[in-house]
Amino acid sequence: MTAGVIIQARMTSSRLPGKILLPLGKKTVLDYVVNRAKLVRGAEKVVLACTVNPADDVLEEYAAARGVLLHRGSEDDVSLRYLEAAEKYGIETIVRITSDCPFIDADLASSVLSRYSETGSDVAANILDRHLPRGFDTEVFSAEALRQTRNLNLDAFYYEHVTPFFYENPDKFKLMSVVAEEKRLHRPDIRICIDEPRDYELLQIIAGHFEDECQFKALNIVELFEADPNLIKINADVAHLKQGGKT
Known part of the structure; x- marks a missing residue:
């Protein structure tokens, strides 16, 4: 089954x-996400999934200039945006990454995809047991599992946030926590x-410590925090939105 990274993105972030x-540095936040997503082993495609909001026209231009696959879909129904992107590009195994995580680690993401494939799970994720720094989140699930949720007429919350219904219904979906x-990465x-x-x-x-956007790994970042404990204070009180969302 074809696996692909689908990166949800939009320009109209509320905050x-x-x-x-x-x-x-010389790149953008999105450059980091896209270039690091291309390194995920086992993923054959990388798709940028933005919205039909005119504010995202610049993202269509971004994708065209860089040869990145693009899908534009619903701003509020992110689940539908994902499913449409997957069906458009023949992706049956979806690797979900969000565009607000520029330092996504390809090795960690690859391990989630690998465990998904090895175990025959419907969903595999490294967020079920929250242990990594926020920003390395990876979820892998089948397009078929997503289709199943589309037939259930769920509350809009579940379609905006894409995956909570999976995690709330382990009797319906085979889940794998990765x-x-x-242990040094266990820094939530x-x-x-x-x-x-x-x-x-x-x-x-963080970016200023490294010359290339794909040069460094999750452990390199954690080492920076170990060397300078004051780094964590910079954004320690920023509230994290509920998992998923319209990004």
Whole structure:
């Protein structure tokens, strides 16, 4: 079955509009996400899934300029956006990554995809047992599982946030929790996604330590926090939105 990374994205973030095109060194936040997503082993395609909102026209231009596959869909029904993107590009195994996580680790994402395939699960994720820094989240699920939720006329919350229905119904879906073996990565107190200006400040500091956007791994980032405990204070009080959402 064809596996592909589908990156959900939009320009109309409520807390920091346009955040995914903010610069990180010589690249943008979205450059980091896309270029690192291309390194996920076992994923044959990378798709940018943005919305039909005219504000996202710039993302269509971004994708065209870089040869990135693109799908534009519903702004509120993110689940439908994902399913349409998967069907458009013949993806049956969806690797879900969000565009506000520029330092997504390809090795960690690859391990989630690998465990999904090895166990015959409907859903595999490294967020079921929250142990990694926020910003390394990866979920893998079948397009068929997503289709099943489309037939249930669920509350809009489930279609906006895509995956909570899976996790709330382990009797209906075979779930696999993927936990990183490296204990030093078990730092859920660290936050390296971008929602607010303080997040961006921290991301700039991290990016400034490395020359290439694909050069460093999750452990390299954790080592920065180990060396400078004050880093965690920069955005420690930023509230994290409910898992998923319209990003």
